[in-house]
Structures are given as C-alpha cells and as structure tokens.
Amino acid sequence: MKRHLLSALTLGLLAGVCGFANAADKAPAGKAASGIAIEYIDPSVRAQDDFFVHTNGKWLATTEIPADKSSWGAFHKLHEDTQPQLRKIIEDAAASAKDADQQRIGDFYASFMDEARVEQLGVAPIKDNLAKIAAIGDKKALPQLFAEFNRHGVTAPFNLTIHQDNKDSTKYVVDFFQDGLGLPDRDYYLKKDDAKLAEALAKYELHVAKMLTLAGDANAAVNAKAIVAFETDIAKIQWSKVELRDPVKAYNKYDTAKVGELMPGFDWNAYLAATGVQGKATYVIVSQPTYFQALDKVLADTPLATLKAYAQWQLIHDAAPYLSKAFVDENFAFYGTTLSGATENRPRWKRAVSSTEAALGEAIGKVYVQQHFPAEYKARMEVLVKNLLTAFKQSINTLDWMTPATKKEAQTKLAKFTTKIGYPNKWRDYSALTVKRDDLLGNVQRANEFNYNKELNKLGKPIDRDEWLMTPQTVNAYYNPEMNEIVFPASILQPPFFDPKADDAVNYGAIGGVIGHEISHGFDDQGAQYDGDGNLRDWWSPADHKNFKAKTSQLVAQYGAYSPLPGYQVNGELTLGENIGDNSGLAVAYKAYKLSLKGKKAPVIDGLTGDQRFYMGWAQVWRMKMREPAQIVQIKTDPHAPGQFRANGTMRNQPGFYEAFKVKSGDKMFLAPKERVIIW
Template sequence: MKAQVLSAIALMIAGTVGSQLATAAEPAKTASATSVLLSGIESKHNDAAVRAQDDFFRHVNGSWLKNTEIPSDRSSAGAFMDLREATIPHLHSIIESLAKAKNKPGTDAQKIADMYASYMDTAHIDSLGLKPLQAEFAKVDGMTDKKQIPGLMAWLNRASISAPYDFQIHQDNKDSTKYVLDITQSGLGLPDRDYYLNNDDAKLKEFRAKYLTHIEKMLTLAGDKDAGKHAADILALETELAKIQWTKVELRDPVKAYNKIEISKLDALTPGYDWNSYLGEMGAKGKIDYIIVSQPSYLTGLSKILQDTSLDNLKTYFKWHILRSAAGQLPTKFSDENFAFNSTTLLGVPAQEARWKRGVRLADSALGESLGKLYVAKHFPAQSKARMEKLVGNLLLAYKQSIDTLDWMSPETKKEAQAKLATFMPKIGYPNKWRDYSGLTITKGDAVGNLRNARLYAAQFELNKLGKPVDRDEWGMTPQTVNAYYNPELNEIVFPAAILQPPFFNAKADDAVNYGGIGAVIGHEISHGFDDQGAQYDGVGNLRDWWTKEDHAKFAAKTAVLIKQYSAFSPIPGYNVNGELTLGENIADNSGLAIAYKAYKLSLGGKPAPVVGGLTGDQRFFMGFAQVWRGKMRDQAMIARLKTDPHSPGEIRANGTLRNMPGFYDAYKLKEGDKMFLSPAERVSIW
C-alpha cells in the first residue's frame, strides 16, 4: 500500500443485492451468546505426546502438523491462511449476487460484477492475445531520448508497474499535519537484492538462473525473436539495481530514510534527471516544493546506471515489467508461465488456485471497501465489536499501569510515553466512512484495461491527498482482511472485522483464550508505538526522539538479547532467522503477550479464573496464544520469508516468545532441563 507506513501482525486477502451497494454497513444481528462459555481451545489439534515444557508449539498444534497437508494451491497453511481462505467464499457469494442483479452503470455494484466477469472470460482474453498491451509497448518504443524517461517513470509508478523507483504518499514524518511524496527504491523482479547478489547460497543462485529462463520464456511467448539476449540484458540491469539498493535491515531506520530535499536541489542528487517532468506527469507539480527521498545513495547510483545503460536496453527492461505486471490478465500461456515461476519456483506451490478465487481477489483489490460494506453487514456481529472495545480498553489500561513500573524508562520518558498512549486511536471492524469509487471506470470485457484503471485510480487517490488536510479516518486495510496493523504516523491500531474470528477471537469462549489470541495481537500492535522504530514517533505522529540517552542504552541492551535469541533459530537447514530484520516484530510479540497477560488478570477483577475443560485460566491463555501461530510453510516460501519478512515464522513466534514469559513458567511448572527453559538471566522482559 502506498499511503502509510505500517507494522502489521502478519505479512507480510448473502442474499440478493439490488442495483446499488448500501451506503453504510449495519452490523449483522446474531443470537445472544450462551451463558456457558467454551474454553476456545481446539483440542483436536493438540499432541499430548509432546510435553508442553519441551515444545509448546507442538504440544498445542502437533496433531494438526502431523495430519495437515499444505493445499496444492498454497505456499502455506495455518490459522491466518485458513481464515483468509474462509473469507473468499463469503466475498464470492456477494459478487455472484451482484452479477445476477441489474446494476446501474457507474455504480460500485456494476464495477465489481464487471471486473470479476471480465477476468473470468478466459476465451475472450485468449482471443485478444497481447493486443491490450500494444499501446503500452508503443509508449516505450516511441521514446527517442533518455530525457523522456522521467515521464514514462511517472506513468509506470501510477500504473503500479515495477520501475527503478516508486512513490508513496504519506504524512511528513517531521510534520504530521501534511502529506508528502516519498521516492523509494524499486525495480526488481526477484523478491530481494540477496537473490541477485548472494553467490554463496546455491538455492538463491538456482532461483537467479531460473528467473533468467523465465524471462526468456515470457519474451518468446510475446514474439521476441531475440529473447535470450534481452533476458540477459534485463537480469544484468536488475543486478546493477540490486547492488545499489539498501538492505532490509537498513530500511528499518526511519531517521536514516527521512531525507527532505527541495525540488530545486534534486539535480545535485541525480544530475541530468528531469524531476520537474516526472512531477508534472504525476500531477504533483505546484502542489509541493520538496519531496522525501528514502534512499539518497540509491538515486545517485541510479542516475549513473541510467546514463551508462543504452536506451534500447532500458526499453527492453520497461517492456518486460509491463508484460509481467499484466500476466495474470493475459492469455493462459502467459498466466501459466507467470505462475510457474513466481509461485512454483519461488514459493514451491505446485498448483494454481481456482480462477474464481483469483477473480475474487482481483475484485477485492480494486474495490475492497465496497465489498467490505456488504461483508461487514453479513458477517460481523455487533457484539463482536463491543467485546473488542472492552478488550482494547483493558490492554491500554495494562500498558498505562506498566509504563510506571518499567526499569528501562526514566521518569521524564514515562511522562511522554503516557501522553503518547493517551492519544492512541483504536479502529475496530470497519471504517466510519467508506471510500468513493465514482472516479473508477470498469468495462466488461477489458481485463487488462480494468486492472490498469484500478491501479491508476488507486494512485490518483493517493496523489489527490497532496495539499489537503490529513484524513485520520482512513483505513489502510479493508474489513475483510485477516490482519491488523499499527501506523506510527497516525498513532493508530487497526483490527479489521475478518481477523475477529476463531482462533483469534471467539465470542462464545471464555476470556482467557481471547486474551491469549486477539489480546496478544492488540498488545502486539500497541507495542509498536514503543519499539525500536515506533518509539521514534511521538503521539501526533512526528519523528521526534523523546527518549533519553540512558533509555536508549537500556532498551538496546534488552533488545540485543532478543536479536541473539531469534538469530539462533533455524526453521529449515542452512537458513536462520535474521534477528535484526525481525527485531521490531519480536519486540511486539514479547511485549504484546506480556501486556495481554496483565490485561487478562485485570479482566478477572480480582476473582479466580474458572477452570474450563480441565485447564486453568493461565493455561488456556497460553494455549490461545500458541494456536494462533499454528501453521506450516513450503521450504521455498520459508526462504523468501526469511529474506524479506520482518516477522519470524509462526513456530518461533510462539515458542520464542513464551520462553521469556514468567507466567508461562508458573502455568506449566517449567524447570531447568526442560527444552523450553531459559535461565532467568537469559530471559528478556520488556513490559
């Protein structure tokens, strides 16, 4: 997403409907909860043969791990993926209802139905061949001078086609009252720079070789008689881009990435590059007098690469990314080859998912909030939101009480922390106002054109923010997204409706499992406001250091131990977790669980927790946490995750976090010699 800087919990998708969608969502009505609450523990997935004290993740999820095969059309399986998959039929039902209705032209209903129908009409798509891309190819072929590149880059950026740099519109990190345009590194066809530059890893070298073959196949299908040479030229250019890109760890530093440069001074950074032409084509000229450059050294290096690379080679590169960006909407031979490389080779997924599912995801990506209105009305009970508001309130109270007892914060910083906590904005379920899609044109029978229009509309939606007041009501995820996030620029925590289901949240279950599940998710997101990145923003979203030097030193000492702990985990042979890349999320997991545990105790009001299903309240709390991370992943997908994802794999998020929790030791009587045991001196306690 281009609008905001997010820290998410995971990486990181009905009756007849009339001619128009409803203008507001009314929460679905359900029967009242029963007075006898369930444990919420999915005991069928447990493995009693594995001691809780030795491997809690497998104790809770072992039977599931043994008996579950990853579906052939997925790279992973687990709690997150199961909920995401369960949401697709709900959205499909909505879309099918829209398709059966007589929709007035220009309505959201017409757009959703026609977006889906156009994608599903494979016979028509196959008959068109590459005709839908000819005008775009001509746009590239028509360039006669490198001075035309900035204008082309503007179009590529707005069309969400990979190019050497991209843009974001978000709040100025030093002035959260205004929007700013941010230029960031981009332009690779492989997941990360390591895939191009690491010559010691046989698997990454294999991916690189297969990427070269893939490019050649796609260009050959497109009629390129010199596909082999052009594929080599593309890979060589992308390798040069990779060499000058910042690493994922470097990208975590918001201060280093904040480089405010007046437009009149950009030429000193990129000699000869016409930024006025770029900004004019973007529609930003005259609205701003400076931009943020996230990676200045990258742009300087890019300027030299553009000078040293022939115009013909640059054209080949641009046309390649136009082709790959639309591959899913092109004839079957293109979409199949695109899947074979990007899913089978890179992620290990053997089979492509059903086309109707892909069509649903496409419509969802284009008109997500319109679908969200109907999804919420059908699938999000009012009492779920009310109970979540109570959970969030207890989590915030637990943080408020904990701040005053922290051993790593000075009194003056604690005062600032309390002020920031008091301004946290929780958003639960769905937005108060819905996005207007009236400017988006969707035409039946034009799959590629609809994709382009949707992406151009989304880019224009962002660009229209320049010069306007910050919209603090906007959401960065749709209600049907199974995820949650913290945005430091708005100091908000957001929990879409779709994640508020078992095993994360169970309205029929006792509080213990919910505090261990969604409570830890809430705590995780709140903690991002105080982790090594989020703590650099104040309560109104400005990048400002409000900690003392001593606070920084004490916090760094604690987190250095976390880096060491997590770097020792090896989910697959030869590949370890990057403790520095995953630090923020590991802090959030440890902090979130600790605060959720305190909030659970607060919820009891001094009364003892009931024993449910033979389990104490504390045991259900920790089991609720572990079952949230239930999952498994194909090896190729795991490699990609370890290289690119700031989140640790699920098993490590469970066991790695619990080993630092004193309450877990008490609940399961851990002792020295147990495999989950860490000595008190080795444990990290942040909150």
C-alpha cells in the same frame, strides 16, 4: 501507487496457522468452551520442551498445505473462509446491481471471468504499449516512461507514495523510494554462495526469456540476460531490508526544485510534471538518497536497448495475470511454484475475487460487514482493547529501566492512541473509477491510476483521519505510527483469534495478544521514535536509549539463533520490531487477562487452567506450515519470524508461562531469568 509506509507495522499473513474445529460448538449449553483445539495437542511432546509442537503437534502431523498455497495456517484459513462470502457478494452484484458501486463490482468481476474473451485477445491488450517502448529513441524518454509506470502500478527503478510527513504529521508529503527488482530481495541477485538463491536467479532469467518470447520478442534470451544484469546492478546499490527499518535515516528532505541534483543525468522536471507532483509540493522526501545518486550512473552506463527490454519485461510481468492462459501459466510457474512452492494456481473465481477486491475493496467491505460482522463483536472488542490499554498504562509505571520523565512522555503517547475496529466510519467514493465489462486489463490499469490519483490529490489537504489502510475483509491488523492508531479489520475477529463462545482466557491469549502486539508497535524500536502526534521526535533520555538497546540487542541475539531451515537463520535485526510486538504484546495481554478476572480464579476447562489456556491461545494463532521456497522468501523479506518461533520464542520470555506449565532448569523451553527479555 505502491504503498511505501515503512513505518506502518502490520501483523503479517505469512506467519499463520491453520484453523480448527470450533471447540465452542462442542460446549454444553450455558458453559463456556475452552477455545483450545485439544484434538491437536500432542501429549508425546512436553509443553516444557516444545510448546509449539505440544499445542499443535497432531495438526502438524496430519495437515497438508493445499496445492494452490505456499503456506497454510489460521490467517490463510480465515482468508479462505471469507472467499465464498465475498464471491456471493460479488456475483450478486454482477447478476443484479443495486447501485453504481455494485455495478462496478459486478462488471469488474465479469471482465475477469470472461476467459474466452481474454484468450481471444492474447497479447493484444499490451501490444500498443510494448510498441511505444520499442519506439523510444533515446534516454530522454525515460522520465516520462517511469512516471507512466508509477501511475499505472508497473514496476520501475523507483517509485513514490504519499503519506504524512514524519516530522510534521499535519501535512501530506511525497516520498520517493527504491524499487525495480523482479525477485523478492537483493540477496537473490548478490548471494552467489547460496545455492538455492543462485538457482532461483537462473530460473528467473529463463522465466523472463519465456515471457518475452510469448510477447513476440525474437531476441528474448539475449534481452533476458541483459535485464537480469541490469537488475543485479540495481540490487547492488539498494539499501538492505534492515537499513530500510530506520525511519530517521530514511527521512531526507529536498526542495522539489533541487531533488534533481541527486540524478544530474535524469530530467526530474519532466518526471515530476508527468507524475503530477510538479506544482503540488514545495518539498519531497527521498528515502534512500544514495540509491538515487548511484542509479544515475547505472542508467547512464546501461545501454538504451537494455532499458527498453527491461521496461517491456516489467510491463509484461505486471499484465500477465490478466492476459491469456499462456502468460498466466508461465507467471505462476515461476512466482507460484519456483519461488513459493505451490503446485496449482488458484481457481479463476478466487483470482477474480482478489482482483475485484484490489480495485473496489471498501465497496465490497461495506456489504461484507452488513452480512458477516455482528455489532456485539465490535462491542466485545472495544472492551478487550480498553483493558489492554489499561494494562499497558500500568505496565509503563512499573518499568525498572525507564526514567520518570520518559515514562510521562510514554503515558502521553498512549493516551493519544486511536482505535479502529471492524470497518471505517466513512466509506470510500469510487464514482471517478470507470469499469467496463469487456476490458479486464483496462479495468486493472484504470483502478491503479484511480488509486494513484486518490493519493496525489491528498497533497495540500488536511489529514484524512478516517482512512483505513486495510479493508474490513482483510485477515490482519496494523499499527500506524504516523496516525498513532491501531486498526483491527472485521475479518480477524473470528476463531482462533476471537471466539465469542469461548472463555476469556483463550481470547486474551489470542486476539488480546494481537491487540497488545499492535499497541506495542507504538513503543518498539521504530514506533518509539514517533511521539503521540505521529512525529519523529526523540522523547527518550540517553539512559533510556542505553537500557532499551541492551534489551533489544538481547532479543536480536535470541531470535538470530533460530533456524527454520538448514543454513537459514532468522534475521534478528529485521524481525526486531515484530519480536518486540509479540513479546511485549503477550505480556501486556496477560496482565489485562488478570485484570479481567477481578480477583476471581479462572475455571479449569478441558483439564486446562486459565493461564494454560491463555498461553495455548497464543500458540494456536501461530500454528502454521510453509513450503521451503516460501520459507526462504520469508526469511529474506518478512519482518516477522516464522510461526514456531513467534510461539516458542515469545513463551521463553514470559514469566507467567513458566508458572503455568512448571518449566524448570533443564527443560528445553527454559531460559535463565537473567536471559529473559522483558521490555514493556
């Protein structure tokens, strides 16, 4: 089951920076390190003109993106650093399992690494399913087919997920949402005047044809053309990424018995029965009802032969990473190279680790935290989070744009925040998952259905407040408004985000900024629509809405003026929530840092004041490089701005930055005080 929690706002991996030599390792005994990679500072670029390049310039000039990566930065570096650790955990399980979960881990990994068997099987693992689709005689079979695809994680024109009801957070609800495209965004199909997108679409059609040919389709070229035309028709009726950000607009409640009225030509009763939803839910949510209404006509107008070819293509695409080398190579040639710019596929063991993690992530994470997450890291993080929450509480009281009644509501929400650090209190039970050492694709499909059933079985049961949406070994963090919780997995608690050997300044600027970012998501343009119990409820006065809109509109304009590539602007509306998170989070982290000093003056280390190290800590986090095709995908799909703008764009709105680096009128980083956006 695909996760479709549009409101689960996470800190994105695409906006990352490269790791660096740990400055703490160079510090004299008994003296805190600065935590700043001073070897990467470019003194030829003034901090007042381009803070991102000043802090990271020598890294940018000397670092090459690895051949198997589309981008490179701190998130990616930490992810890569965890891979050998996870490999050892997994290979130890494969060699000598100590319990049933380790047996599953070892068997899954072994099935991926048995390349000889995968080559021998060729297309055989999907041949029966391809034949089953080919035998479909009329469109009455589509509800059953789409339901099977949903259960097995194969792309279909629409999908479903289970999450908390946005207007009754004590219940789980089924949510249906648009899906079905093989390219990253509808713009790839619709923006005919964009030469790069048009080229990607043409190459996509060739790729579809090649994959169909590998699977034995004698009419691959004709079918590929029809498939792309069908996906284009779907793209035309889909909501944009900006429209998808509105949780109120996406909350459309239907009685289960009447949801079929959206698509009279589609047998929803048969579909709901096949998905297992029938009888488990009296009502459902439809995120984009106009899409479903329009899809009914698209399905009616599209020839059955095209729909069957489309289904076969999506089945092949989903299975490709687990089939023979010909499928793997062609899949990478398009998605890895054409769309992302990477020139080499990842080594097989890394792909095996990723797939094993996708299936058994928490079972691996349980061992990972035992081996790689010291208890003192969690204790220090708890102090940081406490200080950030205190600073945010104080910040609310000083706001000049929010009315007293709404400030009271904001304080109530903040007081109800839940913090999760490192790893879950309760580990996931994998006893119902069957893994076979000689059945790679079967293992993947069973894992997908296992996850689907886990979600489906939530219906009618109490909310599981111990659940995590990420594994401990994930280099990321998130805020979930339905739970009103901030979550920080163990793997992000490493340099440059968190350096236990460094002075507090860099840690407050880095992981403190990340903590503040996630707290701020509870009060960004989406998160602020939820109350402290996780319900969509308008707790703002008209005056608050007006003042907030004025500030956020200014932020949209600021970021909309940034351009990482000629002809491609940052989408200020799509990235608004993350930009609020960055700007507000860093401002609150700065206040928390000042509170931590308790009136004392921070030491000068490496010639840098505490305030300078604080802001450079933030800029280091967003050090990154990205290949052009991947940058285009990010601009079109990612709610995060590119790394250089997460650094510079945020700095230009921070009063403390101006003081720390003596930024004045005429400097390129300068914004007049009336143009600076300060929200929380």
